[in-house]
Amino acid sequence: MPDPGPPTLNERPSPWDRAALKLINDPRDLSFVHLMVACIVTALLGLSLYPLSLTVLQGDWFWAAAGAYLLIWALWTLDRFILMLHCTSHRILFRRQYGWLNHVIPLVLGPFFGETPQTYFCHHMGMHHPENNLHDDLSSTMRFQRDRFGHWLRYFFRFFFLIIFELSLYFVRRGQAKMAYKAVGGELVFWTVVTLLAVFVDWRATLVVFAFPVLMVRVLMMAGNWAQHAFVDAAHPEDPYRNSITCIDSRYNRRCFNDGYHIYHHVKARCHWSDYPGEFQDNKAVYGEHDAIVFRGLDFFLVWALLMVGAYRTLAKAMVELPGAPARSIEERIEFMRTRLRPIPG
Known part of the structure; x- marks a missing residue:
């Protein structure tokens, strides 16, 4: 089946769509507004695990509910959220006068989908695209044998454990201290809140709603980036x-x-x-x-x-x-x- 071209707008949009079209820069991105609503519903389902874990759901019942939530999260919204975040990082979704709404996807919804605040934007827009998978790209695949699982594991573990430190140093060396503060600040705030929720509210819900998604999404992102840049012509790696x-x-x-x-x-x-x-x-x-x-x-x-x-x-x-x-x-x-x-x- 062919891939989708420009979406066809309804000649008689619903009142909800008419209102949304007034907020966004490009009418072709109306589907992002619809997806934001689905992601908000998903996030609320995740948050509901906290009161349920403290009252109704005990023992195996909690893990059954957590499994159901993760299935909804993974099969309904996860992949589409990540690519909505990608698209709206490159092309601003909401018009300037409604600019505060542009923070909803990366800052409010992102933590529910494995994206710590600001780090995706800093890594992808501030580093990956300017470096274009060449050797200064912190996620470059070039130095690896790209059909070896062991090489991919090295690539993944370096990213998972070291990227926030390497990314901050990258920006500092290039005189972009503001980007370094954003990346490190977003990571620190996220993990501080996660730790507080785990210690003082409920560790099980925190593991399911916030911690596990980070691991899963970073695995997927590194598998995806590996494949995107697996086949590199050594004579023209910049092309x-x-x-x-x-x-x-x-x-x-x-x-x-x-x-x-x-x-x-x-x-x-x-x-x-x-x-x-x-x-x-x-x-x-x-x-x-x-x-x-x-x-x-x-x-x-x-x-x-x-x-x-x-x-x-x-x-x-x-x-x-x-x-x-x-x-x-x-x-x-x-x-x-x-x-x-x-x-x-x-």
């Missing part, structure tokens, strides 16, 4: 067409605002999410000239999993033949991919 991949025609794109179009996202980071499929169709020849890697029917997490188990043939069969790129057999595709998975020394 987004050769250091990123694109995934088309996937359920993930239909749920998550065309996030699979990662190549062009690094070419033009402010491109609206609904324009990516059209851009790709119009410029396939450009992708072919750069010998870009594009997969059909896969998403980043599937690409990561297939790399970890060495399923190169499955990856090769999913590769899109691009105009202007060399025609390759399945075996030649596998060898081509392997050349882009090798470590690139700094």
Whole structure:
């Protein structure tokens, strides 16, 4: 099924949608307002575990309710929230006169979805995009053998335990102390509140609602970023067409605002999410000239999993033949991919 293009607005929007359209910069982002409501409902369900754990839910009943909450959280809103946060970090959702509403997604809802306040914006916008997966990028994949699970584990544990320190030093060295304060402050405030909730209210609810999501989301983000930048041309590591991949025609794109179009996202980071499929169709020849890697029917997490188990043939069969790129057999595709998975020394 094709990925979604620009959304069609209802000729007779509901009163709720008419009100929302007056608040946002781009009417194509109306779905974000709808999603914010769903995420608020999810957050309230999480918060309800606190009074229930202290009154009604005891022992196994609590863990049954916690499991039900996490299923709702994971299957209903998690993936879409993360990509809404991504899109609204690049393109401001609410108009300037309603600017305070722009803090709701990262500061109010973010902690319920594994995102400590400010750190995503600082890492993604302040560091990752300017560095473009090159060696100064703290989440660069280049130094690793990118089809080895052991290498990914090293990559993940470094991020999980050291990123807040490395990120703050990165900003200080570049004279961006304000960004360093934001990143460190957001992390410290989050974990301070989590500790207080665990000690003085209920540790079980705190574990489920705030602590576990951080672990899960950081695993997913590092698996996703690994796959997005797994195939790097050592001769042209700065070229987004050769250091990123694109995934088309996937359920993930239909749920998550065309996030699979990662190549062009690094070419033009402010491109609206609904324009990516059209851009790709119009410029396939450009992708072919750069010998870009594009997969059909896969998403980043599937690409990561297939790399970890060495399923190169499955990856090769999913590769899109691009105009202007060399025609390759399945075996030649596998060898081509392997050349882009090798470590690139700094």
